Amino acid sequence: MRFLNMKYILASLLIVAIVSTPLSARKRTKTETTGDVLQITIPVAALITAFSKDDTEGMKQLAYSVAASTAATWALKFAVHKKRPRGGKYAFPSAHTSLAFTGSTFLGMRYGYAYGVPSAAAASYVGYSRVQVRRHDWTDVIGGALVGGISSYIFTTSYQDMKKSEKKKKC
Numbered sequence: 001m002r003f004l005n006m007k008y009i010l011a012s013l014l015i016v017a018i019v020s021t022p023l024s025a026r027k028r029t030k031t032e033t034t035g036d037v038l039q040i041t042i043p044v045a046a047l048i049t050a051f052s053k054d055d056t057e058g059m060k061q062l063a064y065s066v067a068a069s070t071a072a073t074w075a076l077k078f079a080v081h082k083k084r085p086r087g088g089k090y091a092f093p094s095a096h097t098s099l100a101f102t103g104s105t106f107l108g109m110r111y112g113y114a115y116g117v118p119s120a121a122a123a124s125y126v127g128y129s130r131v132q133v134r135r136h137d138w139t140d141v142i143g144g145a146l147v148g149g150i151s152s153y154i155f156t157t158s159y160q161d162m163k164k165s166e167k168k169k170k171c
Helices: 002-019 030-052 056-080 095-111 113-132 138-155 159-170
Strands: none
Touching (some): 056 095
C-alpha cells in the first residue's frame, strides 16, 4: 500500500510541476500553440508511460530530471541575461525546449528508440516553434535541448537493464 501511495504522490507532483507552466491569454499562431502544448505533452507522456509500466523508479528518475532541468534552465537564464529576439529578458536557454528534451531524452534512455525517436521529433518541433515565432534564436533552443538532455542523461537508467537485474535477484 505504501508503494502505491508513493507512486501516486510522485505522479501528482510531477504533473503539477509540468502543468503549472501557464499559457497566457495573448493571441498565438498555430505553430506557437502546438509548441506550447508539446512542451507539456512530452514529459506528461513520459510520466504516463512510466505509470502504465508500473515503473516507480522511472517516475522518480523523471521527477529528478525535470527538477534538475528546471533549476539549471532558470539558473542560466538569471546568470546569462540574454535578450529575446522580440525584446524581453531571459532568452537563454529556452525553457520550453529544455522541458521537452527532458521528457524526450528520458523516454529514449529509459524505454528505447521506439519511444525516443518520436518524442525527439516532437521536442525538436518545440525548438523550431520557439525560433519560428521569434521567442528565441537557435542558440537558446540548442542550449535548452542540451540542458534537458543532460538532465535526463544524468538521472535516467534503462528500464530493460533494471528488469534484467530484478530477474537475476529472483534466481
